[in-house]
Amino acid sequence: MSAQPLPHRDHTPADEDRLRRELEHAYREHTGLWGWLTTVDHKSIGKRYIVTAIIFFILGGLNAALMRLQLSRPENNLVGPDLYNQLFTVHGTTMMFLFAVPVMNAMGIYFVPLMVGARNIAYPRLNAFGYWVYLIGGLLLYAGLFTNTGPDTGWFSYVPLAGPEFSPGKRVDIFAQTVTFTEIAALVAAVEIIVTIFKHRAPGMTLGRMPLFVWAQLVTSFMILFAMPWVATASIMLAMDRLIATHFFNPAEGGDTLLWQHLFWFFGHPEVYIIFVPALGMVSQIVTAFTRREIFGYPVMVLSLIMTGFLGFGLWVHHMFATGVPQMAQSFFTAASMMIAIPSGVQIFCWIATIWAGRPRFSVAFLFVLGFVVLFIIGGFTGVMIASVPFDRQAHDTYFIVAHLHYVLIGGAVAPLFGAFYYWFPKLTGRLLSEKLGRWHFALFFIGVNLTFFPMHQLGLDGMTRRVYTYLAGTGWGDLNLLASIGAVTIAASVGVFLINVIRSAARGLRAGDNPWEAETLEWATSSPPPSYNFPYIPVVQSRSPLWNRPPDIPVVTGLRTDMREVLITTLLDARPDSRHRHPNASITPLLTAVATGVTFIMLIFTPWGLPVGGALLTVACVVWGWPNRKEYEEQKLQESS
Amino acid sequence: MTAVRPALDASTLPTTTFSHRSLAWWGTVGFMAIEGTTLFIAVVAYFYLRRNFAAWPPEHILRPDLFWPTVQVILLLASLVPVVLADRAAYRIDVPRLRRWLLVALGFEIVAVVIRWQEFLALNVRWDTNAYGSVVWTLVGFHTTLLLVDVLETAVLLGILYSKRRLERHISDATDVTFYWYFLVATWIPLYVIVYLSPRFM
Amino acid sequence: WATFRRRQPGEVTDSPGRERSLRFSVLGATALTIVILFAFLIADLATGRAITAGPGQDALQIRVTGHQWWWEVHYRDSLPQNWVTTANEIHVPVGRPVVFELRSADVIHSLWAPNLSGKRDLIPGDETSLWFQADTPGVYRGQCAEFCGHQHAKMAFLVIAEHPDSFARWLDRQRDTSRTPTHPLARRGQEVFLASPCVMCHAIAGTPAGSRVGPDLTHLASRRTIAAGTLPNTRENLAGWILDPQGIKPGALMPPVRLGSDDLQALLAYLETLE
Numbered sequence A: 001m002s003a004q005p006l007p008h009r010d011h012t013p014a015d016e017d018r019l020r021r022e023l024e025h026a027y028r029e030h031t032g033l034w035g036w037l038t039t040v041d042h043k044s045i046g047k048r049y050i051v052t053a054i055i056f057f058i059l060g061g062l063n064a065a066l067m068r069l070q071l072s073r074p075e076n077n078l079v080g081p082d083l084y085n086q087l088f089t090v091h092g093t094t095m096m097f098l099f100a101v102p103v104m105n106a107m108g109i110y111f112v113p114l115m116v117g118a119r120n121i122a123y124p125r126l127n128a129f130g131y132w133v134y135l136i137g138g139l140l141l142y143a144g145l146f147t148n149t150g151p152d153t154g155w156f157s158y159v160p161l162a163g164p165e166f167s168p169g170k171r172v173d174i175f176a177q178t179v180t181f182t183e184i185a186a187l188v189a190a191v192e193i194i195v196t197i198f199k200h201r202a203p204g205m206t207l208g209r210m211p212l213f214v215w216a217q218l219v220t221s222f223m224i225l226f227a228m229p230w231v232a233t234a235s236i237m238l239a240m241d242r243l244i245a246t247h248f249f250n251p252a253e254g255g256d257t258l259l260w261q262h263l264f265w266f267f268g269h270p271e272v273y274i275i276f277v278p279a280l281g282m283v284s285q286i287v288t289a290f291t292r293r294e295i296f297g298y299p300v301m302v303l304s305l306i307m308t309g310f311l312g313f314g315l316w317v318h319h320m321f322a323t324g325v326p327q328m329a330q331s332f333f334t335a336a337s338m339m340i341a342i343p344s345g346v347q348i349f350c351w352i353a354t355i356w357a358g359r360p361r362f363s364v365a366f367l368f369v370l371g372f373v374v375l376f377i378i379g380g381f382t383g384v385m386i387a388s389v390p391f392d393r394q395a396h397d398t399y400f401i402v403a404h405l406h407y408v409l410i411g412g413a414v415a416p417l418f419g420a421f422y423y424w425f426p427k428l429t430g431r432l433l434s435e436k437l438g439r440w441h442f443a444l445f446f447i448g449v450n451l452t453f454f455p456m457h458q459l460g461l462d463g464m465t466r467r468v469y470t471y472l473a474g475t476g477w478g479d480l481n482l483l484a485s486i487g488a489v490t491i492a493a494s495v496g497v498f499l500i501n502v503i504r505s506a507a508r509g510l511r512a513g514d515n516p517w518e519a520e521t522l523e524w525a526t527s528s529p530p531p532s533y534n535f536p537y538i539p540v541v542q543s544r545s546p547l548w549n550r551p552p553d554i555p556v557v558t559g560l561r562t563d564m565r566e567v568l569i570t571t572l573l574d575a576r577p578d579s580r581h582r583h584p585n586a587s588i589t590p591l592l593t594a595v596a597t598g599v600t601f602i603m604l605i606f607t608p609w610g611l612p613v614g615g616a617l618l619t620v621a622c623v624v625w626g627w628p629n630r631k632e633y634e635e636q637k638l639q640e641s642s
Numbered sequence B: 001m002t003a004v005r006p007a008l009d010a011s012t013l014p015t016t017t018f019s020h021r022s023l024a025w026w027g028t029v030g031f032m033a034i035e036g037t038t039l040f041i042a043v044v045a046y047f048y049l050r051r052n053f054a055a056w057p058p059e060h061i062l063r064p065d066l067f068w069p070t071v072q073v074i075l076l077l078a079s080l081v082p083v084v085l086a087d088r089a090a091y092r093i094d095v096p097r098l099r100r101w102l103l104v105a106l107g108f109e110i111v112a113v114v115i116r117w118q119e120f121l122a123l124n125v126r127w128d129t130n131a132y133g134s135v136v137w138t139l140v141g142f143h144t145t146l147l148l149v150d151v152l153e154t155a156v157l158l159g160i161l162y163s164k165r166r167l168e169r170h171i172s173d174a175t176d177v178t179f180y181w182y183f184l185v186a187t188w189i190p191l192y193v194i195v196y197l198s199p200r201f202m
Numbered sequence C: 001w002a003t004f005r006r007r008q009p010g011e012v013t014d015s016p017g018r019e020r021s022l023r024f025s026v027l028g029a030t031a032l033t034i035v036i037l038f039a040f041l042i043a044d045l046a047t048g049r050a051i052t053a054g055p056g057q058d059a060l061q062i063r064v065t066g067h068q069w070w071w072e073v074h075y076r077d078s079l080p081q082n083w084v085t086t087a088n089e090i091h092v093p094v095g096r097p098v099v100f101e102l103r104s105a106d107v108i109h110s111l112w113a114p115n116l117s118g119k120r121d122l123i124p125g126d127e128t129s130l131w132f133q134a135d136t137p138g139v140y141r142g143q144c145a146e147f148c149g150h151q152h153a154k155m156a157f158l159v160i161a162e163h164p165d166s167f168a169r170w171l172d173r174q175r176d177t178s179r180t181p182t183h184p185l186a187r188r189g190q191e192v193f194l195a196s197p198c199v200m201c202h203a204i205a206g207t208p209a210g211s212r213v214g215p216d217l218t219h220l221a222s223r224r225t226i227a228a229g230t231l232p233n234t235r236e237n238l239a240g241w242i243l244d245p246q247g248i249k250p251g252a253l254m255p256p257v258r259l260g261s262d263d264l265q266a267l268l269a270y271l272e273t274l275e
């Protein structure tokens, strides 16, 4: 069978049918369980990534619910310190490493290829590998918690508390390896997303025509590339201190406890923007679609995203003011922390201008954006307050910080994410989420978040330190804590409504059609849910809003092979067609390689033999990965001969 | 579906590309960025920990030996010759030459791994002696991991190039392996200066 | 969904005038943000400067060492026999700056008395310091602010700011070693103490007990709380603590000690003499 370049004439419906059939065949995955284990389709993997992250969100939320139950009364005896410390550590670790970062990556994995008009993500097998490694990391953490071996030293696990002397046992090892797994997953996702954006864009989609969500994912991926290695290195050093008696963090042998803090926060601060920046991209897409006009100040928006990405690396010491930072450094980090309010502010102003000048449609996705604006401004303002050293020396390590971090994380990332779920759910499933339940979800969520976290500002100012499993009755903190706990129940109820909405709408929701919101970006050009090959024809993009400025006959690319997964590679800046590349077929190797990685790191917790055993397994995995099997060989041969 | 109009014909585009036009190259650059950052972090840790010691290396610890590390640097520089030649052969799609020079390069790489063993011994300290020992072992160890990865990659690729499964794509992949080797040599020179020379001269 | 009003998407484009007014608003808001931030920054730096001004010459030096989960407080003097060690209670004179040398015996802690000063970490292998001056006499509650393990929640302390004279008297009293009790029950209590595991961890000046694993008990009875601000220092609480520290502070580094009730009563009587 040889490739039929599409004839250069107008396409008839019959042509299209044939094209679809052939692509269907080329992009077919295995069926059943085997198909599930071997798929390399970015949509299948993206979807399961999102679902897994939401499950971890619920687990992390259940930890929080238990914590709130314990704290609802002074001197409560429901949860002792040993369990409480595991709960807040696992809560923080889950929310940061297993929910927030992965879910943002997952949205990128699912939507970036669709939004740039690609057939799949770059390095599809690596993508599958990343998911499995992430899953193994998450399972490890919860296997720990359920066997009473959950980490208990906080999500930033300061040494020496987390070192071998003060935390014997396996708890912190589980923390260190969970972090390592999730960092590997995030790093490979970042590389895939960058290369997808750089080399897989539809022709004509110059950098200046990319949707803002794609820009946000690009900035985030670069931040991941340069931030995650810091925590990965730190966690490896910690694991080595604990397992093979190195002395990185042991002051008795010349090690340094503050080294850990610098390494962690040099990652940790960018981390919060790694969570926040993709959310900004989501907000921009939703605002555009629901005000039905192009975003005001697109170049400024792009610049703000990039600036946030850069400045994010210059703030880490503001988490360490209480350690006694020299005056000069204090001023520098305070100033830098305040500077970063500027790009955030600029974006907020541009959205407001867009909404002002547009014709907003108050659907649920848009409501979540409005909720985001309110919550994030509150959290941003407290952020600027604690950037000031004299204030932070009071607020640091109190519930004021807990309030700040939840306002920015929940307001700045979770609210836009919920908005994005309402916005993109139809693309994922072909059905709309119920607006009626959605409004309940939003109302409960907005009230619950404020009820839970607003009183925490006051608690912090009253002197309630964070990470305490109980407090004395004489402190008078009982009432506000009870209020916060009631708020947590309200948030849980809102999440419950959301889950019901998802389950009901997935089965019985209104059919969506290709473009229910009449939005402007390419993911809405294909059917809902998209076919395995995403687009029958790769479109040629001519503007920033391709579906709004649609000419009567859409220019498309022809001549790509349809008997295999051939994709179009374009140039970096202006997306001119440059070459053709064959993407791999379904394969079990990613899973096997992930298992080999898992065995290596988990075995290392128990014995140094993990190194040779893991090394051998990984070697085998790499050989299998690199060696073309017969089908691949034949397809590639065919491609190269055409 | 709206009407479509064929506007661009992709069928004439090449399938094998080199350097920044090839996807494998971008992957390699991505991982170099990650690994380069990791090595940089270890260097930061080295200088950070150094502030805690009055003497460097700490008292009662011998300075690192120079013999094997210096031999290693010379050999690494020499290894660039076959690597460059392999690279050129690949760009010219000259498979026999590519195979030959890549094989020589692999030989150099394996020798580098063997010498690396001596370099660990030349540190004159154990990783669990003190923080100095921990950080120099880690610096050399990280680089060794990358070295092993490259040996494995080169070997697998050579295997493919000699096998019947050879494709044009693998010729392009070979240039990424050589590219990676440049990276390893380029990162080792500063590490050599920091780990082996700086305790003597700084 | 049927109520969804149909509008041409992307139809909204701005007239040049509109565009200009939008741009003006956004620029204005941004400029305002920058101005506010600058004002805030300057205020911050000024406050920071004021706070970090030095404590001056006549400052009192106190060394505080953090332990899991209590505070060792140490007053130095030119004469070593005048050194004073106590726990969980920091007496300071009002109107005079106090400099704290902060150390840690194990993990990172953070000294924080909210109404007197900001917090400062106690970092193993690294000496940090903090100074403040109390102007109003009173009892101020403080708390460890950096998470330090199981009983981080119950690692509190009291700062007792008093008139310089009464501070001097207090310090003087603390310099005394304990006297052998006169009351027979208390005397027996001392024997119980010295024969029990207590001596492995606690010091009482004037007796052979000299271990520094736990808080110094020489002047225990003069303190207001026990177990780092967890309980008021009463006889019942003391008894409860000695019999079952793990019930009160689960994970605390003091094991429960088995004592017959006679021995316990004697021990309590003795501890109460440690003024």
Ligand code: HEA
Residues within 6 Å of the ligand: A272, A273, A275, A276, A318, A319, A337, A338, A340, A341, A344, A345, A346, A348, A376, A377, A379, A380, A381, A383, A384, A386, A387, A388, A392, A395, A396, A397, A401, A404, A405, A408, A409, A412, A413, C032, C033, C034, C036, C037
């Ligand atoms: C999504 C996550 C996110 C985001 C976006 C931010 C945003 C900011 N954060 Fe926050 N932060 C966290 C997550 C986040 N943070 C977390 C998780 C922690 C705690 C970690 C831990 O200890 O566990 C933390 C802790 C933290 C600290 C350390 C506190 C301590 O431990 O003592 C500091 C100190 O400077 C800080 C500052 C800031 C600042 C200045 C911003 C700024 O970027 C905010 C800028 C935004 C605005 C200001 C609002 C919008 C702007 C306008 C409407 C313009 C007008 C504004 C002005 C005129 C001011 N954050």
Ligand code: HEA
Residues within 6 Å of the ligand: A057, A058, A059, A060, A061, A062, A064, A065, A067, A068, A088, A089, A091, A092, A093, A095, A096, A099, A100, A153, A154, A155, A156, A402, A405, A406, A409, A410, A414, A452, A465, A466, A467, A468, A469, A488, A491, A492, A493, A495, A496
């Ligand atoms: C994205 C990040 C994120 C999110 C979303 C949350 C969400 C929540 N957080 Fe969390 N939090 C952190 C990140 C986050 N947190 C971090 C980083 C820390 C610091 C940790 C540390 O100190 O190390 C922290 C710490 C922290 C503390 C301080 C603990 C302490 O210092 O002692 C508290 C206390 O109240 C808290 C509460 C909550 C609550 C009530 C929610 C709620 O919003 C959660 C709401 C969700 C649910 C309640 C789940 C819903 C479940 C259902 C509806 C059940 C249905 C189930 C089935 C049908 C099976 N969090």
Ligand code: CUA
Residues within 6 Å of the ligand: C066, C067, C069, C108, C109, C110, C144, C145, C146, C147, C148, C149, C151, C152, C153, C155
């Ligand atoms: Cu000591 Cu917290």
Ligand SMILES: [Cu+2]
Residues within 6 Å of the ligand: A268, A269, A272, A315, A316, A318, A319
């Ligand atoms: Cu920060």
